Amino acid sequence: MVIFERSRKHNMIKAIDIKKTYRVGKVEIAALQAVSLEIKEGEFVSITGSSGSGKSTLMHIIGCLDRPTSGKFFLDDEEVGELKDDALAEIRNKKIGFVFQQFNLLSRSTALRNVELPLIYGEVNRRERIDRARVALERVEMAHRLHHRPNELSGGERQRIAIARALVTNPSLILADEPTGNLDSKTGQAILDLFQKLHQQGHTLIVVTHERYVSGYAQRIIRLRDGLIERDEKTNRP
Amino acid sequence: MKFTENVRGALDGLNANRRRSFLSMLGIVIGIAAVVIIISITQGSQKSISERIEALGTNLINVRPGRRGGARGMRAQTLTDLFTVADGERILKRASAVKRVVPVVNRRLLLQYRDKNAEIQINGVTPEYQDVFNFWVEEGKFISDQDLKSLRTVIVLGQEVATDLFGDGNPVGQSIMVNGPSTRYKFRVIGVMESKGQVMFSHFDEQAFVPLTTAQKRLLQTKHVDSFSIQAKSKETASEATEQIDAILYQKFQDDTKYRIFSQEELLSTMGSVMQTFSIMLVGIAGISLLVGGIGIMNTMLVSVTERTREIGTRMAVGAKRSDILLQFLWESMVLCLVGGVIGIVIGWIGSTIIASIAGWTTIVSFPAIALALGFATVVGLFFGIYPANKASKLDPVEALRYE
Structure with missing residues (x-):
């Protein structure tokens, strides 16, 4: 039954033979060479690999921050590789929630305001924005910190706010880049537990990490090496 | 993005570095204060001069014989x-x-x-x-x-x-x-x-x-x-x-050439145009200080764009379009100049009142002078904000997010 359910779910991400090359001076560097990949709705995937393996590049393409040099890339059945900057910005706004290693919060703005940010760019009116930001902060158990600024909060709390910011637009995909990299292991565990909870609530999650225990939380681990998928395996996680 | 969000965002940005915002604003403050003071003094003296001319009499016209240059050692000019x-x-x-x-x-x-x-x-x-x-x-x-x-x-x-x-x-x-x-x-x-x-x-x-x-x-x-x-x-x-x-x-x-007619009206308009030339010249000088102030603003904005590269990247990641970033920084420089302009107007107003009481000159702070000063400030903010704002909006989101 569960298997049947899953097979019915459509591909959130479909990458067909994507390549990404950078030019450094006269030398061309291939960050990704021919990566094909499918990630279904509701999956919790970890992308790992050593530095230089191309995992950041892949994440940027999945996050619509960058376009592949060649190949086709579909997000939610829409081909985004050819889209213009503004259209990409809109897709990032509506469909993707980012969580960064450095949290990337606006340091002078309150938690609430930080969480509102994507909704501001999404032209949501003020009242609805505040309501939704509150709900998102409640979901990450930060309802008691609405009016605190990031410098008044601990690292774990900051990351929770960043996660709330990623959740607030109700995105198709949450994309986390080394979300525990700046946290001690205990706080990191708590954040991963939160991801686990989000996964159980049906969110699609992709976590880019080089830490083994982080990828251990995922259902599926994609391992990159030298711009190619080295291994793509399921774990026994639900 | 809506207007209020833009202004609010701009104020947040300026608040983030209050001292620097204030210092870079100073050039604008001084320039605008100078414009307001100069205009108020010239308008005041224009008014007092016309009042004096009018005090000469009402609707006065003076008719005098013409003059002719002298010749052969005669007085330089003789009446015709x-x-x-x-x-x-x-x-x-x-x-x-x-x-x-x-x-x-x-x-x-x-x-x-x-x-x-x-x-x-x-x-x-x-x-x-x-x-x-x-x-x-x-x-x-x-x-x-x-x-x-x-x-x-x-x-x-x-x-x-x-x-x-x-x-x-x-x-x-x-x-x-x-x-x-x-x-x-x-x-x-x-x-x-x-x-x-x-x-x-x-x-x-x-x-x-x-x-x-x-x-x-x-x-x-x-x-x-x-x-x-x-x-x-x-x-x-x-x-x-x-x-x-x-x-x-x-x-x-x-x-x-045998008679000359001098009307008060003519005298008034002559004086008026003299005063106008004078005030345009002075405002021009004040304009130079505004220009220098504007360059200061541009410098600050450029530093700010560099410092906030990661913020720009974050904003782009959560859905800011290039135009949103452009507008954000344009608003910031405009708000900076406008706030500077308002402070400058207040200082100019106080200054011209002090000048009026110390030097005994008539000074008039008029609505058009204030509007002109604010207009100037906005134009300076726009003009000198375009380059930094454009630079910010052209950043590559990936690079911006990676920026340390």
Whole structure:
């Protein structure tokens, strides 16, 4: 039954033979060479690999921050590789929630305001924005910190706010880049537990990490090496 | 993004580094304050100058004979032709826009009272002089028609002349000697004029007035008059009156170099354009300080863009379009300049009030001056914000997010 359910779910991400090359001076560097990949709705995937393996590049393409040099890339059945900057910005706004290693919060703005940010760019009116930001902060158990600024909060709390910011637009995909990299292991565990909870609530999650225990939380681990998928395996996680 | 969000975002951005925002704002503050002060001073002095010109009389037109360059060792300039009383009467009769005509002869003559004397300008005038110049007798009475008809040797003194000759004593009723070029008469003082002070180039308090006929026939032995002071019926008809006078005089002299017509209106507009040139020049100088202020703003904005590269990346990642980033930084520099502009206006206002009370100048802080100053500030903010804002909006989101 569960298997049947899953097979019915459509591909959130479909990458067909994507390549990404950078030019450094006269030398061309291939960050990704021919990566094909499918990630279904509701999956919790970890992308790992050593530095230089191309995992950041892949994440940027999945996050619509960058376009592949060649190949086709579909997000939610829409081909985004050819889209213009503004259209990409809109897709990032509506469909993707980012969580960064450095949290990337606006340091002078309150938690609430930080969480509102994507909704501001999404032209949501003020009242609805505040309501939704509150709900998102409640979901990450930060309802008691609405009016605190990031410098008044601990690292774990900051990351929770960043996660709330990623959740607030109700995105198709949450994309986390080394979300525990700046946290001690205990706080990191708590954040991963939160991801686990989000996964159980049906969110699609992709976590880019080089830490083994982080990828251990995922259902599926994609391992990159030298711009190619080295291994793509399921774990026994639900 | 909505307007309020833009402004709020801009204020947040500026708040983030208050001291730097304030320092970079200073150039704008000083520039705008200078603009406001300069405009208020020039407008104030323009107003006081026009008030003085208007105090000269109401709707005044002055007609004088033309001048010709001297030749063969003669005086440098000689009068081309001379007017007579009849010319004035003709003007009054035929120019419909003219209300009053006062023929005037004047000469610098020596006045004597006991052991004191004064060489002053004596004007031979008619009783209407008072109305035309809006200049009235204060003590005693002015020259009457009867004085004119009977060639009476009566004199009305200007305030300062009276003080010089009589000190604190009452001059009315006293006799003084007036020395003409070849004659000497005893005049009875019948009045003292009010104080009017200096208006443009003539000092009214240092003059004395006698009946025109007395001046012509007794003191100066002349049939001519030196000039006509003519009052138009109203402000609106002043230029019409000028044209009519011109036509009448041309008919007589058949040569427009033989007479000169000076209208108050013309004087006012001349002064106005002089003041305007002056104020444009000064505002130009203030504009340079605004330019320097603007460059300061641009520098600050560029630093800010670099410092906030990661923030820009984050904003792009959560859905900011390039235009949103562009607008954010443009608003920031505009708000910076506008806040600076408002502070500058307040300082300029206070400054011009202080100048007014210390230097005793008239200063006017007018709405157009404030609007102009704010306009300037906005333009500076826009102009110098474009480059940094454009730079911010062109950042690559991936690079921006990676920026340390």
